[in-house]
Amino acid sequence: MTNNLFDTLFSNAECKAHLQERCIETEVAVKTVLLREGDIAKSIYVVKKGCLREWFNKDGKDITFQFFFEGQPVASIDSFMNQKPSLFTIESVEPSTVIEIKKADFEFVLSASPEFEAGFHDFIFQRFSNYGQLFMSRIKDTPRERYEDLVIHHPEIIQRVPQHYIASFLGITPISLSRIRNRKKS
Numbered sequence: 383m384t385n386n387l388f389d390t391l392f393s394n395a396e397c398k399a400h401l402q403e404r405c406i407e408t409e410v411a412v413k414t415v416l417l418r419e420g421d422i423a424k425s426i427y428v429v430k431k432g433c434l435r436e437w438f439n440k441d442g443k444d445i446t447f448q449f450f451f452e453g454q455p456v457a458s459i460d461s462f463m464n465q466k467p468s469l470f471t472i473e474s475v476e477p478s479t480v481i482e483i484k485k486a487d488f489e490f491v492l493s494a495s496p497e498f499e500a501g502f503h504d505f506i507f508q509r510f511s512n513y514g515q516l517f518m519s520r521i522k523d524t525p526r527e528r529y530e531d532l533v534i535h536h537p538e539i540i541q542r543v544p545q546h547y548i549a550s551f552l553g554i555t556p557i558s559l560s561r562i563r564n565r566k567k568s
Contacts, residue, residue, distance in 0.1 A: 423461035432478025
């Protein structure tokens with residue numbers, strides 16, 4: 383679901399009027415939790431400004447597995463669509479502005495706009511693809527290779543996200559990340 387998909391959505395007069403009346407735009411501080419692990423997702427969020435992350439707790443350790451920036455939707459899709467407890471937390475990484483769309487309103491726009499529904503399905507497939515790539519990278523790539531891939535393909539993460547979250551995302555400690563970065567500079 384990209385900015386273009388939302389442009390498509392807002393070009394549909396019925397959807398635009400429906401959402402303008404019901405969407406909630408909120409500014410959130412750093413470390414604001416929008417969805418807590420174990421809660422049921424009642425909304426999907428679109429990042430208007432800022433950065434959010436999805437993470438879960440594993441034996442007391444914070445494991446980050448995805449970041450979201452401007453124009454990207456964020457939700458615990460399984461929880462949101464199936465009303466099951468979320469397997470992870472959604473939290474702001476930097477001061478952010480988010481647009482919240484409640485489940486009933488989201489379902490309305492899915493049914494009212496075939497273009498939006500098709501785009502949403504594309505978004506879901508892209509998310510699965512991203513998760514598959516992350517999974518394979520954790521199996522076959524070294525931490526250094528994962529970091530180099532991040533630098534090349536996702537420089538916005540390197541530029542905007544605190545190092546301890548990047549280390550968590552890469553599956554390494556902040557000290558290991560520091561060593562990898564120092565070796566790269568030499």
